[in-house]
Amino acid sequence: MKHLNFLKRGAYMEGIYNNPERGSISKKKALVVDDESIIRLSLKRFLEDEGFHALTASTGIDALKKIEENQPDIVILDIQLPDTNGLTLLQTIKEMNPSITVIMITGHADVKGAVEAMKIGALDYLKKPIDFENLKYTLSRLSLKFKDIIVEDDGFITINHRMKEIFRVAERLATKSDVTILVLGESGTGKNFLCKKLHEISPRKNMPFVEVSCSNIPEHLIESELFGYEKGAFTDAKNMKKGLVEIAHGGTIFLDEIGDMPYPMQSKLLTLMEEKKFRRIGGLQYLKTDVRILAATNKNLQQLVHEGKFRLDLYYRLNVATVELLPLRERREDIPLLAEHFLKHYIKKYNHEPRSFSPGVIEAFLNYHWPGNIRELKNLVEKLVILSSSSEIGIHDLPAHFLKSDTTKKEEMKITQEGTALSLKNIEIECIKRALKLSKGNQKKAAEILNITRDTLRYRLKKYGIKASEYKS
Numbered sequence: 001m002k003h004l005n006f007l008k009r010g011a012y013m014e015g016i017y018n019n020p021e022r023g024s025i026s027k028k029k030a031l032v033v034d035d036e037s038i039i040r041l042s043l044k045r046f047l048e049d050e051g052f053h054a055l056t057a058s059t060g061i062d063a064l065k066k067i068e069e070n071q072p073d074i075v076i077l078d079i080q081l082p083d084t085n086g087l088t089l090l091q092t093i094k095e096m097n098p099s100i101t102v103i104m105i106t107g108h109a110d111v112k113g114a115v116e117a118m119k120i121g122a123l124d125y126l127k128k129p130i131d132f133e134n135l136k137y138t139l140s141r142l143s144l145k146f147k148d149i150i151v152e153d154d155g156f157i158t159i160n161h162r163m164k165e166i167f168r169v170a171e172r173l174a175t176k177s178d179v180t181i182l183v184l185g186e187s188g189t190g191k192n193f194l195c196k197k198l199h200e201i202s203p204r205k206n207m208p209f210v211e212v213s214c215s216n217i218p219e220h221l222i223e224s225e226l227f228g229y230e231k232g233a234f235t236d237a238k239n240m241k242k243g244l245v246e247i248a249h250g251g252t253i254f255l256d257e258i259g260d261m262p263y264p265m266q267s268k269l270l271t272l273m274e275e276k277k278f279r280r281i282g283g284l285q286y287l288k289t290d291v292r293i294l295a296a297t298n299k300n301l302q303q304l305v306h307e308g309k310f311r312l313d314l315y316y317r318l319n320v321a322t323v324e325l326l327p328l329r330e331r332r333e334d335i336p337l338l339a340e341h342f343l344k345h346y347i348k349k350y351n352h353e354p355r356s357f358s359p360g361v362i363e364a365f366l367n368y369h370w371p372g373n374i375r376e377l378k379n380l381v382e383k384l385v386i387l388s389s390s391s392e393i394g395i396h397d398l399p400a401h402f403l404k405s406d407t408t409k410k411e412e413m414k415i416t417q418e419g420t421a422l423s424l425k426n427i428e429i430e431c432i433k434r435a436l437k438l439s440k441g442n443q444k445k446a447a448e449i450l451n452i453t454r455d456t457l458r459y460r461l462k463k464y465g466i467k468a469s470e471y472k473s
Contacts, residue, residue: 029072031055033063033089034105035082039128043076046132050139060084064455067093072100074139077122079106079113084453087116092455094121103138105130115179115321118172156190157338160331170198170323177203180273182258182318183296185325188375191296192256194325199252204292207251210244215260222265224281233282245278245289252292258318259299259310266311273317328370328377335365338374342381343393352385360395364402429464432457433471441472 030052032043040056047054055070057063060083067075075093079086090102104117104125114125124138158164173181174197181198183191192211199209217225228243245253255261261269272278273293277286295318304310328335339357347355357365370376384393395402431450439445446468447457461468 028074029053029055029070030074030076031057031063031066031070031072032076033057033060033081033086034076034078035059035080036078039078039105039130043130046135047076050136058082060089060455063089064092064096067096067100071097074101074103076103076105079104079117087113087120088453089455090117090120090122092453092459095456096459103135114176115173118169124172156193157341158331158334159337160326160334163326163331163334166323166325170194171201173321173323174198174202177292179321180293180295180318182320182322183294183325184322185296185298186327186371186373187298188373189325189327190374191298191325192254194323195254195256195294195296198294199254199292202252202292204251208248209252209254210248211254211256212244213256215257219262222262223268226265227268227278227280229281230283233280237282240280243278243280245272245291246287248291249289250291252294255293255295257297257299258295259297259301259304261310263309263311266314270311270314270317273314328373332366335370335377336362338377339365339381342378343385346382346385350385353391355385355388355390356392358392358394361393361398364395364398368402428460429466432460432464432466436466436468436471439471441468441470443468 028051030047032040032047032054033056034040034043035058037058040058044054044056052074055066055072057066058081060081063075063077066072077086077090077093081089086104086106090104093100093102098121102122104114104122105128106113106125107128117125126135126138156167158167170181173179181195183194185191196209199205212226214222224241224243226243226245228241228246229237231237231240255269268278272289272291276290277288279286301310301315301318305312305315328338339362343355343357346352365377372379380399384397388397432446435446435449436443438449443457443461444454447454450457452460460466
């Protein structure tokens, strides 16, 4: 299956595949965690046939013990265990060793659970009875790994770890063809581009992708644009017209700026999402359709719900699988990479002689707030390439608002970054010690105070060399 093509991957062998022709899996360790013996046995046999050294566990406690003793490469984990919740155990496993790949399995289709598992770090979420061909495909994805830099002409470049994780979650969600995805982010962060890419790697990629701008279509026309109308439905309806939802049948409909959707239309959109049906204006019968819905907005939908401008039920229906893109000011390490990328792009586009940015320009870029995010940076670089006449773009070429002194902001940023780096570990240790003191060394109570699992607390105690016994009264 095709992966996000804006994620420029380095596909290399990690020892998972040692025979490119046969695709056989080398002796990696896998742990199956499920309380049903038949499922444990069948998965164990499957993994062994695929070349894994397979272990099993029936409880969360047993699983953690075997993980600590054997350090498996892959854990196949049931969502419901007799002694713990699978999502809680998943979080503990990722805290113990983030490199362990976890695949969740469940007896019930649960979109919310799947999304939550993927956000925590699960590679995939499979439904019982296990489709072994699907599992085999999931295992095949382990041979691919993200490179440190993500590149695409439209500006998806990052070395920011949060952005890379956001893209990983987006990719996993894209492969689930019926899951509605809500993309959040400020204007200019790349929401539209991401939604197009989500469609391109989804199982619906060969079907239509239809974009609807909820903010640009007049309120009195949006219903007819979305759902169409029957002949004679109103004075100018001389022929039947299909709406965009009907045109997108089998594919994806992208609702851009969903926060601007007129309130009366929101109930009809909810019917479409929940029942997969709609009615043309003037029509007497509902028509069935099969479309996936992607939506994006730069507005706070919760605030709109509070103000009575957005339906609460529609918000809940949209908010199942959410991807939020970071503003450029929260990923400043990417700014020089983006600027250089756009510079090369526009030099080639306008057939200019090679140009470079002076150190002062890069510093000004790093200190700027970028309210328009990537779009603003891209447009500025295009302007600089067109207007600059020298081989080096200098500080004097920048707009006036870039030249204002910003010493205070730089100092505040420096203090914040240094303080976080130096004190985060100490803060965590101090919190653990205080919880142990309050609980008088009782690990269960200390874990409750810290709002973490007891297993996670034990792992932290071992990691930092803290002895709970020293706090017992």
